[in-house]
Amino acid sequence: xxxxxxxxxxxxxxxxxxxxxxxxxxxxxxxxxxxxxxxxxxxxxxxxxxxxxxxxxxxxxxxxxxxxxxxxxxxxxxxxxxxxxxxxxxxxxxxxxxxxxxxxxxxxxxxxxxxxxxxxxxxxxxxxxxxxxxxxxxxxxxxxxxxxxxxxxxxxxxxxxxxxxxxxxxxxxxxxxxxxxxxxxxxxxxxxxxxxxxxxxxxxxxxxxxxxxxxxxxxxxxxxxxxxxxxxxxxxxxxxxxxxxxxxxxxxxxxxxxxxxxxxxxxxxxxxxxxxxxxxxxxxxxxxxxxxxxxxxxxxxxxxxxxxxxxxxxxxxxxxxxxxxxxxxxxxxxxxxxxxxxxxxxxxxxxxxxxxxxxxxxxxxxxxxxxxxxxxxxxxxxxxxxxxxxxxxxxxxxxxxxxxxxxxxxxxxxxxxxxxxxxxxxxxxxxxxxxxxxxxxxxxxxxxxxxxxxxxxxxxxxxxxxxxxxxxxxxxxxxxxxxxxxxxxxxxxxxxxxxxxxxxxxxxxxxxxxxxxxxxxxxxxxxxxxxxxxxxxxxxxxxxxxxxxxxxxxxxxxxxxxxxxxxxxxxxxxxxxxxxxxxxxxxxxxxxxxxxxxxxxxxxxxxxxxxxxxxxxxxxxx
Numbered sequence: 001x002x003x004x005x006x007x008x009x010x011x012x013x014x015x016x017x018x019x020x021x022x023x024x025x026x027x028x029x030x031x032x033x034x035x036x037x038x039x040x041x042x043x044x045x046x047x048x049x050x051x052x053x054x055x056x057x058x059x060x061x062x063x064x065x066x067x068x069x070x071x072x073x074x075x076x077x078x079x080x081x082x083x084x085x086x087x088x089x090x091x092x093x094x095x096x097x098x099x100x101x102x103x104x105x106x107x108x109x110x111x112x113x114x115x116x117x118x119x120x121x122x123x124x125x126x127x128x129x130x131x132x133x134x135x136x137x138x139x140x141x142x143x144x145x146x147x148x149x150x151x152x153x154x155x156x157x158x159x160x161x162x163x164x165x166x167x168x169x170x171x172x173x174x175x176x177x178x179x180x181x182x183x184x185x186x187x188x189x190x191x192x193x194x195x196x197x198x199x200x201x202x203x204x205x206x207x208x209x210x211x212x213x214x215x216x217x218x219x220x221x222x223x224x225x226x227x228x229x230x231x232x233x234x235x236x237x238x239x240x241x242x243x244x245x246x247x248x249x250x251x252x253x254x255x256x257x258x259x260x261x262x263x264x265x266x267x268x269x270x271x272x273x274x275x276x277x278x279x280x281x282x283x284x285x286x287x288x289x290x291x292x293x294x295x296x297x298x299x300x301x302x303x304x305x306x307x308x309x310x311x312x313x314x315x316x317x318x319x320x321x322x323x324x325x326x327x328x329x330x331x332x333x334x335x336x337x338x339x340x341x342x343x344x345x346x347x348x349x350x351x352x353x354x355x356x357x358x359x360x361x362x363x364x365x366x367x368x369x370x371x372x373x374x375x376x377x378x379x380x381x382x383x384x385x386x387x388x389x390x391x392x393x394x395x396x397x398x399x400x401x402x403x404x405x406x407x408x409x410x411x412x413x414x415x416x417x418x419x420x421x422x423x424x425x426x427x428x429x430x431x432x433x434x435x436x437x438x439x440x441x442x443x444x445x446x447x448x449x450x451x452x453x454x455x456x457x458x459x460x461x462x463x464x465x466x467x468x469x470x471x472x473x474x475x476x477x478x479x480x481x482x483x484x485x486x487x488x489x490x491x492x493x494x495x496x497x498x499x500x501x502x503x504x505x506x507x508x509x510x511x512x513x514x515x516x517x518x519x520x521x522x523x524x525x526x527x528x529x530x531x532x533x534x535x536x537x538x539x540x541x542x543x544x545x546x547x548x549x550x551x552x553x554x555x556x557x558x559x560x561x562x563x564x565x566x567x568x569x570x571x572x573x574x575x576x577x578x579x580x581x582x583x584x585x586x587x588x589x590x591x592x593x594x595x596x597x598x599x600x601x602x603x604x605x606x607x608x609x610x611x612x613x614x615x616x617x618x619x620x621x622x
Contacts, residue, residue: 028366029132029319029354030274030310036364038386038398040066040436040451040487041125049116050617051534051543053576053590055168055189057114057122061142062547062572063530064124065487065502066453070523070601071112073196074608076206076236079112083126084453085483085508085524086139086432087460090406092129094143096214096228098261098280101136103327104300105286106409109142113234113257117158117170118185118212121145126487127453128404128434131368131384134323134350138404138432138457146228147174149181149216154621162590162613164203166191184213197239198606201250204237222269229262239605240290246420247558248604252291259284274310279303296333296340300410302326308352315359321352329410340416346407347375362390372405376413377429380405396440404432412461412474424474432457434483445493454484462512467561479511481521497535497542504528523602525550525569541578541586546571554603570599578617586617 028037042064054060058079062069071079080088093100093109101107116122122144129137147154153175160168167190174183193205214228233256240253265278284300308321324347331342354368368384386400408427415423438451459476466473485506492499506526509518520526527550534543552567573595578588589612596610 028356028368029308029321029352030317030356032356036358036388038364038366038388039125039129039400039402040127040438040453041123042489044122046120048532048534048543049119049122051541051576051578052532052545052574053543053578053588054545054574054592055115055117056112057116057119057144058111059574059592060116060122061111061124063532063545065489065504065530066126066140066485066506067124068506068524068528068549068552069111071607072602073238073605074193074204074206075191076112076193076208076234077196077204077238077605080523081109081111081142082524083124083140084434084455084485085506085521086404086457087406087430089409090136090139090404090430090432092133092135092137092141094141095230095261096144096146096212096263097265097278098228098230098263098282099302099304099325100259100261100282102259102284102286102300103282103302103329103410104284104298106411107136107407110232110257110259112236113208113210113232113259114144115170115187115189115208115210117168117187118146118172118210119144120147127400127436128382128402128432128455129384130382130404131370131402132352132354134325134370134372135348135405135407135429138406138430146185146212146214147172147183149174149183149214150176150218151181152176152622154619156620157618158615160613160615163611164191164193164205164608166611166613168613168615179219180215180217182213182215184211186211193237194606194608195239195250196606197248197250197604199250201239202252204239206234206236208232208234224267225265227262227264230259232259233257254289254292256287256289257285272312274308274312276308277306279305294334296331296335299328299330299332301328315357317354317356319352319354319356321350321354323350323352324348325350327410329414331415336417342410342414342416344410344414349373364388374407374429377407380429380431394441394443396442397438398440399435399437401433401435404430404434406430408461408474421472427461427474428459428476430457430459430461430476438487446491448490449488451487451489452485453487455482457481457483460510460512462510477510477512479513479516481508481510482518483508483521496537497533500532502530519564520553522553522555522564523567525552527569539580541576541580541588543576543578544574546573549599556603558604565603567600567603570597571595572597572599584619586619587614588617589614 066084068082089107126140155173157171170187172185187210190207193203195201196204210232212230216226218224237254240251242249261282263280267276282302287297288295303326306323310319326347329344333340350372352370356366358364366386371381382403384402389397434455436453440449489502508521508524511518529548531546550569556565574592576590578586592611
């Protein structure tokens with residue numbers, strides 16, 4: 001396993017079916033075992049991803065406890081992730097250790113562009129992790145990992161066709177030779193889509209292309225050098241807004257998105273010491289059109305340089321790290337003849353310290369402190385502290401306190417559209433404080449965990465509207481938003497079948513003005529639940545999932561003044577059946593939204609009904 005897989009832990013919360021009980025992941029700046037971690041997280045391993053066969057990463061993330069996903073129409077349109085009621089830009093995304101949030105798209109992770117075909121693992125860690133990983137880790141972290149080049153030699157390919165003239169093809173490989181290895185992937189996904197506005201207009205389709213490559217060289221024991229690169233390109237049609245009334249309309253909008261990222265690292269371990277140095281670069285481009293006529297474009301770049309030194313002494317581990325990050329943002333428009341053009345940049349330097357102590361076989365603590373020095377804002381210091389207690393062989397108790405921070409986006413600070421929106425360069429970073437505590441019980445084939453959490457968000461950045469000028473902007477509110485809830489997660493292995501289920505209760509309220517009444521946060525269900533089943537019986541492979549999403553609030557801006565509306569609850573069910581014709585060839589069929597639920601994630605936008613797909617999967621390997 002790549003020793004620098006960034007972020008996540010699997011201890012306090014149960015993993016979905018197929019998770020490896022002994023896998024080592026990072027709940028801290030250095031890897032720790034699952035039994036030693038003390039934060040809430042979920043793992044989807046390669047076997048689970050293949051069994052469910054869902055193409056979009058957001059479809060898998062929807063199945064994790066504490067996570068809500070909202071998509072503005074069909075597949076390929078904007079998909080936002082909210083962890084424990086946090087905002088959409090409060091989730092930090094790592095892909096093979098690269099910070100993948102898009103600085104040219106409001107610092108949000110572009111989940112609508114991510115597919116599962118190249119992944120060997122998908123992890124979600126919940127709660128503020130800024131003391132470890134910095135800005136955007138205010139709500140939690142998602143970490144994606146592709147195949148390990150130093151693992152088994154494999155080659156696989158997939159071809160699929162289905163509803164709405166959808167097609168999917170991908171290939172992955174990993175090969176090792178001596179002290180080095182190479183892995184890579186390429187994928188293609190497209191669909192004619194549906195009419196996302198739902199008024200009988202044209203279909204809104206999409207197309208996605210991606211490729212990745214990873215090279216790792218280990219010339220001597222405990223010394224590793226690696227390089228990884230990712231390229232993603234997506235084209236999506238969507239229904240937007242009438243340029244005169246600013247109301248939703250069946251338009252011919254489309255967007256072209258591109259992400260390119262590369263990372264290089266080296267790691268040395270010797271005599272209780274561990275040294276890691278890495279550098280990464282991300283480049284993004286987003287171009288928007290209306291009926292093929294260019295409207296505007298945004299471009300972002302991020303360069304990150306880091307170094308980390310750890311020392312293990314007895315049952316204690318001390319870690320010190322330094323990171324430097326530089327971001328650039330450019331905006332260009334055609335519709336306003338360049339009036340909204342922007343050229344902005346900012347930097348930060350961070351210092352991180354962590355102390356992990358195993359005081360006894362039944363008690364451990366972990367404390368991390370991070371200081372961020374921002375070029376555009378006041379400096380900030382964040383803290384994370386956790387404790388783990390094992391009072392009996394089958395029981396684990398945990399508690400954790402975490403602080404989070406999120407920088408204002410370039411759009412929040414400097415966005416400008418004549419007669420519509422003006423940014424606010426005086427914004428302050430958002431801050432949060434959160435506490436969680438839970439218990440986990442494991443006995444044989446059965447496991448169960450219960451975790452309660454609570455948190456507050458201050459300096460929340462919200463949109464404002466001046467009715468006298470009809471201009472919108474952004475502002476820090478002086479009230480506090482509150483999030484609290486309970487997550488229940490369990491698993492049962494029943495012979496050839498593994499069953500998993502989770503339930504989340506979430507109470508997320510915001511108070512924009514101090515002393516005023518609180519209102520429910522939009523697009524966060526109070527109740528949500530998920531069920532997953534995977535297994536193999538002879539030549540038959542089965543993967544099934546069910547996601548229940550409770551009623552949510554949303555804001556309908558087509559009304560004046562804008563009003564809150566209630567989105568109905570719904571159930572999404574998927575089933576994938578695969579039959580191994582030969583040891584190397586599998587034929588499969590999959591149905592998504594099997595009950596043909598008519599639902600909305602965002603007010604006014606349609607989502608696909610029942611869809612059916614069939615495909616072939618080839619596999620060769622050790």
